[in-house]
């Protein structure tokens with residue numbers, strides 16, 4: 444294979460600095476001080492609208508303590524607490540079996556009550572500055588660079604976050620052009636090699652690499668995998684620090700990114716890609732993101748990925764940006780026929796396959812958001828488009844799954860992702876699953892049954 448053919452799939456189509464600051468309301472989960480019953484109800488149904496057993500009541504200013512007591516007794520309610528911030532507001536626990544809607548209605552007619560309302564469930568939709576641009580996480584039909592999105596054409600991240608936001612100890616290898624590990628929105632989620640003493644010229648953990656603190660740079664063969672471009676964008680989508688009031692939110696909020704650089708300004712070599720994967724597997728890493736490809740079929744790379752799988756490693760790969768059917772014109776490594784590779788196509792904010800995205804009924808597995816994705820880059824934040832941006836959405840979901848199921852094999856994680864996709868017309872017949880990855884359904888226990896309509900269609904077909 445001609446090494447120079449190996450090239451990175453970078454399609455940063457619109458290098459527009461996200462310059463508009465959108466102020467998002469900080470919405471904090473109201474589960475604090477909720478009853479165990481309410482918390483259990485929420486864990487059974489993350490889309491729960493409001494607490495089943497408590498309400499919020501604001502008394503009028505003139506209501507005396509005795510009058511308040513009478514009102515509470517009227518609905519068999521118990522005051523859980525008041526709030527200095529809102530005079531007269533109380534969180535009231537209802538007795539078992541009380542109907543929230545009816546209780547609110549009758550309380551609203553009480554002369555001493557200013558208002559009574561449900562104790563609504565707020566989902567963690569993060570206070571990150573550019574969160575509203577992250578349609579792939581939550582598509583509300585917002586305008587993305589002039590394109591109005593389709594509601595819910597996303598990976599359902601918000602509902603998933605009620606179950607997991609990741610694990611700060613879970614390490615994900617980003618095998619790429621390097622990672623800006625000092626980026627303000629990444630620094631907290633960067634892996635540090637605890638077995639290595641920095642800058643002493645000694646390979647303290649005896650892994651073959653001297654002073655490898657953040658990972659390794661296999662392209663330049665040094666211990667500094669710094670790069671502010673492609674791999675940094677990828678890393679931000681996987682797990683930029685969330686709810687820190689700046690930047691973006693990762694699909695996972697917590698993880699540790701291991702930076703493995705093998706791609707230079709004009710591409711990288713297969714031998715270095717194998718060395719990077721080898722490093723990750725040797726360090727016990729179970730998940731890598733691989734937003735790169737090109738070059739001919741390499742038996743060495745195939746063998747390396749296959750053996751990584753035998754070591755419990757899941758390899759998420761970008762399907763490539765040639766706009767081609769990779770069943771006919773294979774793209775590597777995504778199109779290797781290996782169980783532990785998930786090949787990811789890119790969809791846009793209207794649930795359409797991106798024009799540049801590869802596809803293939805046998806060689807591409809799932810779709811994920813990959814057009815106009817806002818993430819970390821060049822010390823700030825940029826838009827990026829490509830299957831390179833789609834793959835990290837899937838890697839992030841895999842990280843959430845490993846948090847919930849630390850003992851799962853790569854195939855169990857992969858199968859859960861495949862079995863819980865949201866089918867869309869644009870992927871039908873041109874991917875192995877026909878759908879877009881769905882973080883919420885992937886995390887939901889047990890796997891939701893097919894909806895009634897598809898069950899009916901199945902029956903009619905039989």
Ligand SMILES: [Ca+2]
Nearest residue numbers: 646648650652
């Ligand atoms: Ca070392």
Ligand SMILES: [Ca+2]
Nearest residue numbers: 640645647654
């Ligand atoms: Ca050292």
Ligand SMILES: [Ca+2]
Nearest residue numbers: 660663665667
């Ligand atoms: Ca370097």
Ligand SMILES: [Ca+2]
Nearest residue numbers: 571684689691
């Ligand atoms: Ca952030």
